[in-house]
Amino acid sequence: xSAAVSFFNPTGQTRVLPGFGLSLGYTLxxxxxxxxxxxxxxFIQTTxxxxxxxxxxxxxxxxxxxxxxxxxAALAAAAINVVFGLMLAWSLVRYSFPGKxxxxxxxxxxxxxxxxxxxxxxxALWASNGWLGGLLVPFGIKVAFTPLGVLVALIxxxxxxxxxxxxxxxxxxxxxxxxxxxxxxxxxxxxxxxVLLPVLTPAxxxxxxxxxxxxxxxxxxxxxxxxxxPMVSEITPLIIIITKLEQYDESGATAVAVVMLxxxxxxxxxxxxxxxxxxxRTGRNR
Amino acid sequence: MSIQxxxxxxxxxxxxxxxxxSLDFPTGQxxxxxxxxxxxxxxLLRVIAGxxxxxxxxxxxxxxxxxxxHVRERQVGFVFQHYALFRHMTVFENVAFGLRVQPxxxxxxxxxxxxxxxxxxxxxxxxxxxxRFPQQLSGGQRQRIALARALAVEPRVLLLDEPFGALDxxxxxxxxxxxxxxxxxxxxxxxxxxxxxxxALEVADRVVLMNRGRVEQIGxxxxxxxxxxxxxxxxxxxAANVFRGRVEGANVRVGEATLNHDGSDADHGADVVxxxxxxxxxxxxxxxxxxxxxxxxxxxxxFGGSARVELDGIEEVKAGAEPTHYExxxxxxxxxxxxxxxxxxxxxxxxxxxxxxxx
Numbered sequence: 001x002s003a004a005v006s007f008f009n010p011t012g013q014t015r016v017l018p019g020f021g022l023s024l025g026y027t028l029x030x031x032x033x034x035x036x037x038x039x040x041x042x043f044i045q046t047t048x049x050x051x052x053x054x055x056x057x058x059x060x061x062x063x064x065x066x067x068x069x070x071x072x073a074a075l076a077a078a079a080i081n082v083v084f085g086l087m088l089a090w091s092l093v094r095y096s097f098p099g100k101x102x103x104x105x106x107x108x109x110x111x112x113x114x115x116x117x118x119x120x121x122x123x124a125l126w127a128s129n130g131w132l133g134g135l136l137v138p139f140g141i142k143v144a145f146t147p148l149g150v151l152v153a154l155i156x157x158x159x160x161x162x163x164x165x166x167x168x169x170x171x172x173x174x175x176x177x178x179x180x181x182x183x184x185x186x187x188x189x190x191x192x193x194x195v196l197l198p199v200l201t202p203a204x205x206x207x208x209x210x211x212x213x214x215x216x217x218x219x220x221x222x223x224x225x226x227x228x229x230p231m232v233s234e235i236t237p238l239i240i241i242i243t244k245l246e247q248y249d250e251s252g253a254t255a256v257a258v259v260m261l262x263x264x265x266x267x268x269x270x271x272x273x274x275x276x277x278x279x280x281r282t283g284r285n286r
Numbered sequence: 287m288s289i290q291x292x293x294x295x296x297x298x299x300x301x302x303x304x305x306x307x308s309l310d311f312p313t314g315q316x317x318x319x320x321x322x323x324x325x326x327x328x329x330l331l332r333v334i335a336g337x338x339x340x341x342x343x344x345x346x347x348x349x350x351x352x353x354x355x356h357v358r359e360r361q362v363g364f365v366f367q368h369y370a371l372f373r374h375m376t377v378f379e380n381v382a383f384g385l386r387v388q389p390x391x392x393x394x395x396x397x398x399x400x401x402x403x404x405x406x407x408x409x410x411x412x413x414x415x416x417x418r419f420p421q422q423l424s425g426g427q428r429q430r431i432a433l434a435r436a437l438a439v440e441p442r443v444l445l446l447d448e449p450f451g452a453l454d455x456x457x458x459x460x461x462x463x464x465x466x467x468x469x470x471x472x473x474x475x476x477x478x479x480x481x482x483x484x485x486a487l488e489v490a491d492r493v494v495l496m497n498r499g500r501v502e503q504i505g506x507x508x509x510x511x512x513x514x515x516x517x518x519x520x521x522x523x524x525a526a527n528v529f530r531g532r533v534e535g536a537n538v539r540v541g542e543a544t545l546n547h548d549g550s551d552a553d554h555g556a557d558v559v560x561x562x563x564x565x566x567x568x569x570x571x572x573x574x575x576x577x578x579x580x581x582x583x584x585x586x587x588x589f590g591g592s593a594r595v596e597l598d599g600i601e602e603v604k605a606g607a608e609p610t611h612y613e614x615x616x617x618x619x620x621x622x623x624x625x626x627x628x629x630x631x632x633x634x635x636x637x638x639x640x641x642x643x644x645x
Contacts, residue, residue: 176370179337182357183364184384184439194387198374 042261045254057255062230063239069147070236071263074215077154078162081211082204085162092163093170107164110157115220122153123225145227150235153221158211165207169200201278209271216264236260287348287442287475288313289334294343296329303329304340305499314473316466318480318490322522326499327479328447334477335445336360347442363436363474367448369428371420377431378416381406384439406434409468426457430464437472446478450485462489483523487511495519517640520561527567527612527634529560529579530642538639541601543579547637557642562634564615569595569624570631578631581612583624593621600629 046054057063091097092104110118126133126143133143143149173196181191219237226233228242236256244253289311296304303326311317319327332338334345336357344353352360371380379386381403385394394402407413410430420428429449436444449465450458466489469476480486486493487507495502495510495518503515514520521528531540533556538545545560570578581597588594593616598609612632624630 174368174370176366176368177372179357180364180366180370180372180435181383181387183335183337183360183362184387184435185358186383186387187358190387194383195372 039261042254042257045251046258048251049255053251054255057252058259062234062243063236063256065231066234066236066239067259067263069150069234070216070260071267073147073150073154073235074212074218077151077158077215078208078212080151080155081158081162082208085159085207085211086166086200086204088159089163089166089170093167107160109160111160115157115218116224118156119153119221119224122156122221123149126152126225144225145229145233147226147233149225149227150222150233153225154215154218157218157221158215161210161214162204162207165210166200166203169203173199198278202275205271205275205278209268209275212271213264213268216260289443289475289477290344290346291330291334292344292346294330294333294340294345296326296333296338296340298329302499304333306343307496307499307501308343309494309501309504311475311477312492313475315491316469316476316478316489317492317494318478318486319494319496320480320483320486320522321496321502323481325496327481327496330496331445331447331477331479334443335362335364337364361439361442363433363439363441363444365429365432365436365444365446365449367451369420369425369432369452371428371432371435373420375419376416377407377412377418377420377423378403380420380431381435381438383435402438406438409437410434424457425453426461429453429461433465433468437474441474444474444476446476448479448481450482451480458485465489487523495522497522514561514638517559517561520638520640525564525613527562527564527614527632528610529562529634529637530558531560532557533639537577538637540579543601544577545579545634545637546577547639558639559642560634560640561638562636564594564613566635567612567614568633568635569614569616569620570633571623571628573629573631575631575633578633579612581630581632583626583628583630586621586624586626588618588621591618592616593618595621595624597630597632 049057088107092100092107123144124130126149128134128137128142128144130144136143141148143152177195177199178191181195186194217237219235219241222235223238226235226238228234228238237260240253240256240260244250244256291307291309294304294307295302305326307326307330309330319330321327329338333340336345336352336355340353344351346352347355347360357364372383375383382399385399385402388394404413404416407416410433412427412430412434415423415427415431420431423431429452433446433449446465450461453461462485465478478490487510490507492504493507493510494504497518503510503519505513510519511523514523520526529538529540529545531538531545533539533547533554534544535554536546538547538558538560540560547560573580580600582600582603583595584598585596586593587596595614595616597612597614599612600609602609614632
């Protein structure tokens with residue numbers, strides 16, 4: 001049988017791995033059904049608006065304020081999670097201590113917990129009369145029902161992403177690398193910045209991207225602690241639901257959604273490019 | 287630089303890994319720490335490097351007690367079995383690492399770093415790979431880079447932990463010869479750990495044999511091979527035929543048979559274990575010879591100029607027990623006269639006798 005030259009097999013060579021056509025076809029159909037079609041529906045829905053209407057909706061001051069909070073808080077939370085997630089992963093990988101398994105299991109809890117439950121307990125905890133919020137009252141710091149509350153919620157839900165992406169890389173990292181650096185005269189700080197950090201950067205970036213993406217889209221755990229004060233502590237997903245959908249303004253809701261979608265896509269694309277660049281720098285792609 | 291270790295002891299989770307080890311490594315020599323896995327050789331090397339702290343004892347570098355000195359300040363070059371190269375750095379940057387992390391005041395200027403790294407890469411014959419990343423190199427090349435990196439800081443001592451352990455046989459042999467030549471050029475006091483007796487005997491000036499956390503013997507390759515100090519050293523350094531028996535005057539009685547021995551210090555009546563190398567055991571077809579152990583020829587493996595003959599002890603075969611295996615190396619033409627299943631007599635030329643240790 002001669003190998004046919006086709007779209008899926010442009011070189012006409014017989015492949016060693018079978019089923020390329022089938023698996024690619026399945027992948028594309030599945031991706032379309034599950035991701036692309038619902039997303040394009042968002043765009044199609046907005047076409048019922050004129051450009052002027054669209055612009056008026058997405059650039060309303062109250063909506064713009066939510067973009068700032070949503071993306072700002074998500075970025076800040078992801079950044080904080082990178083630092084503390086790395087520390088957490090480091091302790092879990094490098095040290096053994098009683099209850100380590102328990103801590104390891106606790107990391108995943110924000111994944112599993114219904115977000116509304118998380119939201120209610122967080123707001124109870126950080127309210128001015130709550131355990132933690134009460135401690136901050138003397139310093140004049142309010143967490144619940146402020147942008148700070150949004151940040152706290154996003155840090156909470158983002159932790160597992162960083163820990164779980166960095167952990168396996170850290171486990172693979174031989175302690176010999178650090179010993180080699182030390183025997184060559186490097187101090188701990190130099191070993192960390194010159195030897196460990198460059199190797200961990202791609203994983204940290206992935207963790208950052210995941211935590212950020214989750215933070216931007218997070219709804220359940222945020223709305224309780226945020227208090228949803230217009231222009232102060234309203235997040236974009238909330239605007240979509242409360243002020244648009246609940247008033248049967250579907251096109252308005254999708255207009256805001258489109259902006260959110262584009263923003264998120266752009267930022268994730270940037271992070272991906274950054275990752276590709278850092279991988280190339282470490283010689284992983286030949 | 288000279289290295290001394292005094293009474294070093296180390297225990298890991300209740301297991302004694304090093305048991306009061308004292309050693310003296312003379313300046314400029316290449317010393318092999320040889321022993322089976324788990325004998326403590328790597329731990330000793332790591333204690334000398336400062337990567338591990340001993341429970342007791344002292345490490346003395348150039349006459350100064352360095353037991354409390356951090357690995358960073360000990361100025362030792364350490365080469366790991368699995369290279370431990372920095373994979374995000376080019377070969378050049380790997381070698382330059384030790385220079386770049388020096389405190390600003392001591393750090394050489396960029397052109398000086400460039401010059402020194404280039405010279406080191408030339409030394410290990412890798413200058414054409416300067417811009418590659420470690421993952422693009424073969425195992426042998428990686429280990430040479432690791433060595434260049436260790437040499438970059440001009441260490442007072444070079445410590446190599448199973449440096450050829452992860453390489454295949456061909457490359458091992460080549461790098462072995464290369465390391466010896468490099469040492470003859472540089473004369474840095476070097477210690478390398480290995481479990482391969484051939485490697486140790488071929489490369490080192492002196493061999494330190496270790497077993498179960500203790501030093502069994504120290505000497506030149508010739509000394510340890512020709513005059514093993516203990517049954518362990520004898521059997522570790524090469525193939526050996528073992529006879530267990532009792533001293534009777536000038537003979538050792540092994541079961542029904544007697545073997546002539548070369549007058550060891552073992553007293554009459556002492557339980558002993560005796561060793562003979564395969565090439566020192568002779569096969570006699572005359573079964574009326576006065577000495578020797580009877581055996582049956584089981585297999586004759588002839589290749590090259592010599593033949594290896596495998597035999598089974600006849601006493602056990604007759605008794606129906608698991609036979610003792612013997613191995614003899616003969617010139618090929620002599621082996622030709624033997625046939626499988628033939629009964630022969632084994633006569634050791636020199637017999638090395640050790641007093642049986644109380645079990």
